[in-house]
Amino acid sequence: MGTAAGSAFDTETLRRAIEGNTGNTLLSLYTDDAEVRIIDHDSQPSHPKVLHGRSEIAEMLDDVYSRDMTHKLDGCVVQGDRAAFSESCEYADGVRVLAESMITLRDGKIAEQIMIQAWDE
Template sequence: MSESSPRISVAALKQAIEGRDAEALLRLYADDAKMVIIDRQHPPSAPLEIDGRAAIGAYWHDVCGRAMTHRIEAGLADDTHLAFTESCAYPDGTRVFCSAMLDIAGGRITRQVTLQEWDG
C-alpha cells in the first residue's frame, strides 16, 4: 500500500460504507487482512473467513452492489482498534444489523470480526 492511501478512521469508514464505495473500503485494508463474519449462515463454530485484499475486495463489491442502504450508527477508534455498529435495509423491508471490531496496524485494517443479524 502506498503512503498516499487513506488511513482508517470512523469518518473514512462511514463515508465508504454509507456511499457503497467498495474501492474506498478496499483501500482501508492491509494486503494480508482477514475478515471473519458470523451470521445465520456462518455460526461461531464455522464462521466465514475471507483472507487477503483481493478476496475482501470481491466481498465488498458484492455487498456494495446490492440495492440496499447502510448507516453507521456509532463508531469509536484508537490507534489499534476500531469498533462500529451498522444498520442496513433492503428495498423489501428486510433489515440487517452488524457489529464489528477491527484490528488496526499501520493505519490499515488487519483483521475484522463482524456479527450480523438478519430479520426473519
C-alpha cells in the same frame, strides 16, 4: 468519534466508505493481507466464514454493494490500534441487517476484523 493516534484511520473516513455507493473506498481501508471473520446465521461461531486478503474481501464487498440497499455507520469507537463499529443496512423491500465489528489496525488500515451480523427473515 475518534482517530487512532498516528494513523490515517478515523470514523469519518469509515463513514464515507460504508455509506458510499461502491465497496472500493471501504476496500482501500484494508491491508493487503487482511483477514475478515464473519459470524451469522449461516456461519456459526465454531465455523465462521473467513476471508483472506483484499481480493477475497473485494469479492464480498462487490456482492454487498451490488444489492439494492442502503448502508449507515451507526457508531464507531477508535482506541489505539483497535476500533469497534456498528453498521445498519436496509434493503429496498424493508429487510434490515445489523452488523457489529471489532477491528485491529496496522499502520492506519484494517488488518483483522470480526463481524457479527443478523438480518430480518
